[in-house]
Structures are given as structure tokens and as C-alpha cells.
Amino acid sequence: MTDRIVGCILLAIAIAYGITAGDYEARFGDPLGPAALPMMLAVPAALLSLALILKPDPDPAWVTGRPMLRQLAALVLLLGYAQFLETLGFLLATFIAVTLLGKLLRSTWLLSAASGAVMSVVLFVLFDQLLGLPLPLLPEFMG
Amino acid sequence: MDILSLLGQGFAVALTPTNLALAMFGCFIGTMIGALPGIGPVNGVAILIPVAFSLGLEPVSALIMLSCIYYGCMYGGRISSIMLNIPGDEPAIMTTLDGYPMAKAGKASQALAISALASFVGATFATIGLTLFAPMLAKAAIYFGPADYFALYVMAFATIGGVTGANPFKTLLAAFLGLMIASVGLDPATGTARYTFGSYHLYDGFDPIVAIVGLFAISEVLVYLEGVHKDEARSVPLGRAIPKFSEIFVGGWAHARGSVIGFLCGILPGAGASLGAFMSYIFERRWSDKNGTFGKGDPKGIVAPEAGNNAASGGALIPMLTLGVPGSGTTAVMLALLISLNIQPGPLLFEREPEMVWGLIASLYIANVVLLVMNIPMVGIFTRVLAMPQWILMPFVVMVSFLGIYSISHSTFDLFVMIGFGVLGYGLRKLDISLVPVILGLLLGADMENNLRRALSISGGDFSILLASPISVLLYVVTFAMLMLAFGFAYVGRRKARRAADGP
Incomplete structure (x- = not known):
């Protein structure tokens, strides 16, 4: 079908x-x-x-229930990240996105928040400082 | 002799400190990407292209780095196959069959060392093949006219359908989908805006790199989220770090058989490493499985597919470099890199950019040695990486994808396009529609139209020029045969499946 x-x-x-x-x-x-x-x-x-x-093939197994909700949530999260990356600034947006993604991937709040904090700083240093690709660091209203 | 002196010049390029450092970095990152289930070589190379691009590397350096990542991935894929029974990337599926049983029997480090050596033999064989055959093919390809190129691209799509084994209707449809997406934007010859719906963002069309990162990396996250409720796989213990010499060389002639079969599969446009590993394993089982030890941890069952997939990935570089027609998903992504660096692969590449081609080939020899060292004595580093939880890895992949794309154009529009392609890629994967023809269509679409236009300019608009040269006629014949073969296989496969379903 x-x-x-x-x-x-x-x-x-x-x-x-x-x-x-x-x-x-x-x-x-x-x-x-x-x-x-x-x-x-x-x-x-x-x-x-x-x-x-x-001549259709047999139907694929579509996901339902919680995994589907997880996928939708992840999609909304990605869209939101793209939308608000420049408004919120890189550090804040990435922290929120990584924390929520980690939670979606069944980690605990504490561990996801920790990985969000570490990852946003590490990625900023890596891309902006080491690789020289400028990123919007702070939220728009502060810059 | 000619080749030797060119290769010598290549080594001069490859051995400059920058390129050597990039090659080693590529090998390391590549093995890491290959080892981690969840990011395969296509994703790995795709998300690093924007980075390489915005670093402002010389084209040859960027190409060396990504090729070493590509080779590294092929080495790395076996690590999680053996340790976790989960293939680190698609070509490593066959390695799980004998690798994991061997590791479970307490011989994990031996299995890793055997497979590393097999990878080395396969990849070196393919690199030698590349050195010898690529210039020959490039010479022959000089006789190609625009009409012949058009025919060649048509053939590339047909061969992909022929060997991936999936429903050929779907594969072809995927190719057309890619070509249709490629036609979005300003038509270069007439300046007509096609399918832009009045949006200025679409005037340049879809950047293939944005599409590729979306199709592969973002869709991978969605696929992963499906199965996230399952338990995490447990790794087997590594055992003694470095096995004895005699324990590594148990493969014998299986190395040679796997390399040859894999290499041949790699050269076929559209086939790639997965087919190489598959064919090598099947052949080796027929050849040397006398006591029924295959599937229970037979070392030859590790050697053959590993030699095969590495030989195939080297072989796949030949059609990509000489004809501009990639042989696999990853080489398609590398073609995207070349095109964005404004380098047109094809026969003229060997004439115009000998430094780049031979530098690349030389660095592949170096990469092989580096990878052998990294993968036997230092393999412990990579097995430890396997313990990294997915809730760190996945967000990291997503963020690097976003940053890479954002750094190309600093436009959030591209980010939305990437997410859109991610959803598309997820849908296509669910429907069992291969993504490689989509990418190929997207990459080759513009060039296909240009060659068609050039051919028609020569003939003054007469379409019969498309069949005027013997080369193009030959290519169409091959195309036709490939399509027949694909549909034939699909028909037989369907009947077999139906009979199996009807049976008791």
C-alpha cells in the first residue's frame, strides 16, 4: 500500500x-x-x-507509538535549532539541542545536560577558534 | 617506467608535511568513523566535506585527507563487526559472520589482526591496480565526445540498478528523482529559472553537499531513533593485545582471491565495497569450506571479505577519477567534493592535474602502511571508542553536520534544506529505495545536460548524433544488457520469494 x-x-x-x-x-x-x-x-x-x-513491494514496517513520537520530537528539535541558531547564539542553542537530543536518546537529564555543556564549548572552540569558521557566539539581544 | 616517475612525483606531493599530517589524521578519523556503528563512510566523509572545504585546504590536500578517511573507514568497519557483532559500516556485514564467532571464542585480538592484514593486502592490491589501470583508462577516455559522455552517464545509472539487487524500478526512479532535483535552479545555458517557485534561495539549485549530508547523516539519526529502546550491545573482551606473527598469516591464498574479486567488483561503476565483500565471502566459502567451519570463526571467512571490501573500495576510485562516474556511495560523495572544488574528474584530470592524481595515489600507499600500524599494535584505542554511548555520539554527529553546512554559506535556509533531505532520505530508506542513485543524479544532472547540449550544438539539434559514435552505441548496448540483467534478477528473486512464501 x-x-x-x-x-x-x-x-x-x-x-x-x-x-x-x-x-x-x-x-x-x-x-x-x-x-x-x-x-x-x-x-x-x-x-x-x-x-x-x-507492482508494489510489501509494506515496510513503519514505526508507531513512542519511537515515532521520538522521531517527531527530534525533527521539531532540529528545525528549531536551525531556526533559532542565530537568535539564541551558538552556545545556548547547542546546549539546549544536545541536552534534549541526549534525553531523546534515553540518557538521564544530568548526563545529557553535561554532554550538552561540554559539546557546545568544545565544538565552539573547534570550529570558531581552531578551524576559523566564525559562529554567532552569544544571543542576538546580547551581541 | 613512465608510471614510476609519475608516481615518484606523486610521492613528492604526498610527503610534504601538511599532506602527510592530513593523511595520518584522515587515517585515524577514518578508522574511528568506520568503527563506530551509526556513522558509516558515506556519513563520515559527507559531514567532513564542508569542514575540509571551509578550511581552505588546497584541492589536493582536501582530496588526500578525504581519501584517507575513506580507506580508514574500510579498515575500521571490521572492528565493531568483530567486537560487537554489529557492522561498523555496510561492507563490514560479511565480516560479522566469522569475525564475531572467533572473538567470542576468546580470539578477538587475533581476529582483529588477521582482518587488519587482509585489509592491508586488499587495499594495497587495489592501489597498485589503480596505479596501473587508471592511466590506461584515462587514455582511452580521451576519445570520448559529448554524446559518449551522455551515454556513459546513462550507463552509470543502469549499472547501479543492476547490482544493488533491490527492486530495479525503484532504483531507476531514484535516479530520475535525483536528476529532477538537479534541474532546480537557473539553467546555465539560457538563464531560465526552473522550479524555483520564485524563491531566490533556489536560484543556485540545491548544493549537492547539503543534500548528501541531509540524506545520509540526518536520516541516520531518524533511523536510529526507531530502535533506541533496544539494549546496547556488549563488547567481547579483547584478550592479548598483539598476537603472534604466525597467528596472523593464516589466511594464505584467501588474501589473493578476496583481493582480485573485490577489485573487479569495485571497478564496476555503481557496485562498490559491499558487493566486493559479499562476492569474496561467497566465493571463498565455495572454495575452501571443506569442513563446514565457515560461520563458526574460520579465519579465511574473515580474510576474504576484508580483502574484498578494501580492494573494492580502492577499485571504486578508478571509474570515479578516470570517468567521473563514481562506483559507490562514498566515491559519489568524493565526487561532490571534487565538483565543489571546481575540479572536473574524468580523463582530462590526468592531463591537467597530474600532481593531484599522483599525489593522491601516492598518499594512498602511505595511508595503507599507516593504517596497518594503527590497526594492529594500536587497535586497542579504537576498541575503546566502541564503548562511547549513542547519546553522545548521535548529537555530536548532528551538530557537526549542522555546523559544517552552516559554515559553507552561513544561511539557515541551507539548514532547513538539509533537514528536508534528511526526511526524504529516511522515507526512501524505509521504502527500500537506494540513496546512491539519487546522489548520482543530483551530481551528474548538470553535466549530463551540458554534454547533451554540446552534442546537439555539434549536430545542430539533430538527436541522431547521440547514436553516431561506436563508443556511445557500445555504452547503450551495455546499458541495455545491464537493465535486462537487473530486471531478470529481480524477477527471479520475486519468484523465489513467492515460492518460499507458498511452500510449507
């Missing part, structure tokens, strides 16, 4: 991809044009998606 659903989604993407390509106009002097390759990709991709719909 999963394969069929994915096949349908990919088929829709391939069709939309091909139709969009039709809008790209070929310019004078270019024998290929911007639309040709996308068109050449869209057709076989659509056919392969059809094959997936018609």
Missing part, C-alpha cells in the same frame, strides 16, 4: 514537473533549450511511478 501511495505522489510530481517544463521557452541559438531535459525526465519518471503503483 505504501508503495502505491508513494507511486501516486511521484506520478503527480512527474506530471506537474513535465507540465511546468512546457512553460520554459527555448531561446534562439540554444539547440536544447531549458525544457527538453525536464521533459525527457518527466516521461520515464511518470512511467516508473506507474510501475510502482501496479
Whole structure:
């Protein structure tokens, strides 16, 4: 079933991809044009998606329950880290992210917080000081 | 003789203090990455590319460091196979079969030493092969025109489908997915913005490195979180540190057999180290398993797959360097590095950058010796690393991925793209769709279109030029045969599975 659903989604993407390509106009002097390759990709991709719909593999074992919640939590955490890295500053953001990730990976609060503290400092020294890749150290409102 | 003098120049490049230090650092880090279950060679190389990139290393130094990491990973993968019965990376799966039983029988250090020697033999064999064959192939490849390159890329996708053994429809679909993702951004020839949805962030397209780190490293975290409730694996005791000489050399000719088979598997575009280890083990079992000792700790069952996977990983560098078509996931990632350093691999690489190519080859010889030393007398360091808990390792990998990507462009948009690719990679892995063709499509897409465009400019828009040269016709024939083979295997496999399901 999963394969069929994915096949349908990919088929829709391939069709939309091909139709969009039709809008790209070929310019004078270019024998290929911007639309040709996308068109050449869209057709076989659509056919392969059809094959997936018609001959699906057995379903994979999707995770449910707590592990799935863990994954979702981790995803939210990563998105949040990306969003707030510059606002919170590297040290604070990394400390929070590593602590929470450690907790998600079934460590205790104390150990995760310790690893968060150590890792944020070590990584800052490593990247910013030793490798010379500037990172935003402090929260925006303090800098 | 020509080769010897070029190799001599290569050693002059490889033996400069910086490059030598980077090679040793690469070997160490590589073995570490290989040994730790949870970060395989692809992830390891991928998350270190941005670092190498922003360090502003010379291209040759960056390439030397990452190649040594790559070789190191192949050595390191066996350590957790033997100690924990968990392969440190995918090619090391076959080593668990005899390595772990041997370690459980109290001969862990002997198993580690045997496999280190086998790795050394396999990798050295492949490096010699690389030295001899790569220049030859590069010479032949000079006759390739744009149409032939286009055909070659088509073939690369087909061969990946042929040997990975998974559902070939899915592998091909993955390739098209990669090519479609590659077409996002400004079309270089006409300046048309394609599939950017009006976002200026997408005008440059997706940076392959951002995509790779997402697809491999971030998805790995999601995969790991699935099984986090399981117990941590326990390591067997190491025993006596350095075994006797005579105990290490028990493999005999299994070294040679494994190396040759692995090397041949490595050269095939798209096959790579896992196939090399698998084929070597299967062959060795047929050849020398007379008393049914395989699977119970037979040293030859360790030697063959280890020689095989190391020979294959060296062999996989040949198509990557000479044709620009990577033979495995990790070499695909290294191709991404070359492209971001503005170096176009392929036959002209040997002409234009002899220093780089031969410096790389020479440093691989050095890396092998360094790795042998690190992996026999000093193996205790790496077995201790295995005790590192995942709640430290995983966040560390995530943070290095984020920082690496952030340091390329200082844009949070790239971080979101990386996470997006992580989710995509997780989904594809769950569906048993290989990630390597996606990466390959993403990497080769632009070049494929350029060569198609060049070919059509020559012919004035006539598509028949694609079949005009004997080289391209040959390549299409091979492509067709590979596809038939892949679909044939898949069909037989399905029928076998069905029969097994129907049976009692």
C-alpha cells in the first residue's frame, strides 16, 4: 500500500514537473533549450511511478507509538535549532539541542545536560577558534 | 617506467608535511568513523566535506585527507563487526559472520589482526591496480565526445540498478528523482529559472553537499531513533593485545582471491565495497569450506571479505577519477567534493592535474602502511571508542553536520534544506529505495545536460548524433544488457520469494 501511495505522489510530481517544463521557452541559438531535459525526465519518471503503483513491494514496517513520537520530537528539535541558531547564539542553542537530543536518546537529564555543556564549548572552540569558521557566539539581544 | 616517475612525483606531493599530517589524521578519523556503528563512510566523509572545504585546504590536500578517511573507514568497519557483532559500516556485514564467532571464542585480538592484514593486502592490491589501470583508462577516455559522455552517464545509472539487487524500478526512479532535483535552479545555458517557485534561495539549485549530508547523516539519526529502546550491545573482551606473527598469516591464498574479486567488483561503476565483500565471502566459502567451519570463526571467512571490501573500495576510485562516474556511495560523495572544488574528474584530470592524481595515489600507499600500524599494535584505542554511548555520539554527529553546512554559506535556509533531505532520505530508506542513485543524479544532472547540449550544438539539434559514435552505441548496448540483467534478477528473486512464501 505504501508503495502505491508513494507511486501516486511521484506520478503527480512527474506530471506537474513535465507540465511546468512546457512553460520554459527555448531561446534562439540554444539547440536544447531549458525544457527538453525536464521533459525527457518527466516521461520515464511518470512511467516508473506507474510501475510502482501496479507492482508494489510489501509494506515496510513503519514505526508507531513512542519511537515515532521520538522521531517527531527530534525533527521539531532540529528545525528549531536551525531556526533559532542565530537568535539564541551558538552556545545556548547547542546546549539546549544536545541536552534534549541526549534525553531523546534515553540518557538521564544530568548526563545529557553535561554532554550538552561540554559539546557546545568544545565544538565552539573547534570550529570558531581552531578551524576559523566564525559562529554567532552569544544571543542576538546580547551581541 | 613512465608510471614510476609519475608516481615518484606523486610521492613528492604526498610527503610534504601538511599532506602527510592530513593523511595520518584522515587515517585515524577514518578508522574511528568506520568503527563506530551509526556513522558509516558515506556519513563520515559527507559531514567532513564542508569542514575540509571551509578550511581552505588546497584541492589536493582536501582530496588526500578525504581519501584517507575513506580507506580508514574500510579498515575500521571490521572492528565493531568483530567486537560487537554489529557492522561498523555496510561492507563490514560479511565480516560479522566469522569475525564475531572467533572473538567470542576468546580470539578477538587475533581476529582483529588477521582482518587488519587482509585489509592491508586488499587495499594495497587495489592501489597498485589503480596505479596501473587508471592511466590506461584515462587514455582511452580521451576519445570520448559529448554524446559518449551522455551515454556513459546513462550507463552509470543502469549499472547501479543492476547490482544493488533491490527492486530495479525503484532504483531507476531514484535516479530520475535525483536528476529532477538537479534541474532546480537557473539553467546555465539560457538563464531560465526552473522550479524555483520564485524563491531566490533556489536560484543556485540545491548544493549537492547539503543534500548528501541531509540524506545520509540526518536520516541516520531518524533511523536510529526507531530502535533506541533496544539494549546496547556488549563488547567481547579483547584478550592479548598483539598476537603472534604466525597467528596472523593464516589466511594464505584467501588474501589473493578476496583481493582480485573485490577489485573487479569495485571497478564496476555503481557496485562498490559491499558487493566486493559479499562476492569474496561467497566465493571463498565455495572454495575452501571443506569442513563446514565457515560461520563458526574460520579465519579465511574473515580474510576474504576484508580483502574484498578494501580492494573494492580502492577499485571504486578508478571509474570515479578516470570517468567521473563514481562506483559507490562514498566515491559519489568524493565526487561532490571534487565538483565543489571546481575540479572536473574524468580523463582530462590526468592531463591537467597530474600532481593531484599522483599525489593522491601516492598518499594512498602511505595511508595503507599507516593504517596497518594503527590497526594492529594500536587497535586497542579504537576498541575503546566502541564503548562511547549513542547519546553522545548521535548529537555530536548532528551538530557537526549542522555546523559544517552552516559554515559553507552561513544561511539557515541551507539548514532547513538539509533537514528536508534528511526526511526524504529516511522515507526512501524505509521504502527500500537506494540513496546512491539519487546522489548520482543530483551530481551528474548538470553535466549530463551540458554534454547533451554540446552534442546537439555539434549536430545542430539533430538527436541522431547521440547514436553516431561506436563508443556511445557500445555504452547503450551495455546499458541495455545491464537493465535486462537487473530486471531478470529481480524477477527471479520475486519468484523465489513467492515460492518460499507458498511452500510449507
